[in-house]
Amino acid sequence: MARIGYARVSTGDQDLEGQLQRLRAEGCEIVRSEKVSGASRDGRAELSTVIDFLRLGDELVVTRLDRLGRDTRDVLNIVHECQERGAFVTILDPHVSTRGEMGHVILTVLGMVAQMERRFLKERQKEGIERAKAAKLYKGGQKRINRKFVAELKSRGHTVSSIAERISCSRMQVYRILNDIGNA
Known part of the structure; x- marks a missing residue:
């Protein structure tokens, strides 16, 4: 029986180290991590x-x-898939496990709260953007990846994988940038 840790942050500029340390301290023999949105299971x-x-x-x-996820259905599907394999899911903060029946109820409620938080966040963000637009202060989302640097690395012969690793993004993002600038 293994304890397997999973850590995730939403963007490349966020730090995983705190989660990784905590999972190792909790005795996880294997810890996997990724930098991708938790809004859905895609990617x-x-x-x-x-x-x-x-x-x-x-x-x-x-x-x-x-x-694990920001959508109740995704979280419950993940828990269900783990259970089908005879495995358990444990959340450290607050401490909840699917080892007991009450854990399932608590995870369902917490999943619904996480989804509700995400909706509230999006609503507040939309309201803030609308206010900024009305005040003519909105400039749109800032590009996080230097597109010229990506093109420069590609022209120097770097592979898409090495570019993605160097700038901490997915290969798909690199392909999109190269395609947009006509350098695919």
Whole structure:
């Protein structure tokens, strides 16, 4: 029986180290991590790998529920997939586990709260953007990746994978940038 940790942050500029340290301190022999949005399961290859790896009696450990997902259905589907493999899910903060029946109820409620938080956040963000637009202060989302640097690395012969690793983004983002600038 293995304790397998999963850590996630939403963007490349966020730090995973706190989650990784906590999971290791909790006795996770294997810890997988990724930098990708938790809004859906799309693009979360490390999570899929962890779930595929789970065996009877194993335990998937995350620091907080929102590291698994922000959508109630996604969280419940992940828990269900783990259970089908005979594995358990444990959230460290607050401490909840699917080892007991009450854990399922608590995870469902927490999943609904996480989804509600996400909706509220999006509403507040939309309201803030509308106010900024009305005040003629809104400039749109800032590009996080230096597109010229990506093109320069590609022209120097770097592979898409090496560019993605160097600038901490996905290969798909690099392909999109190269395609946009006509350098694919």
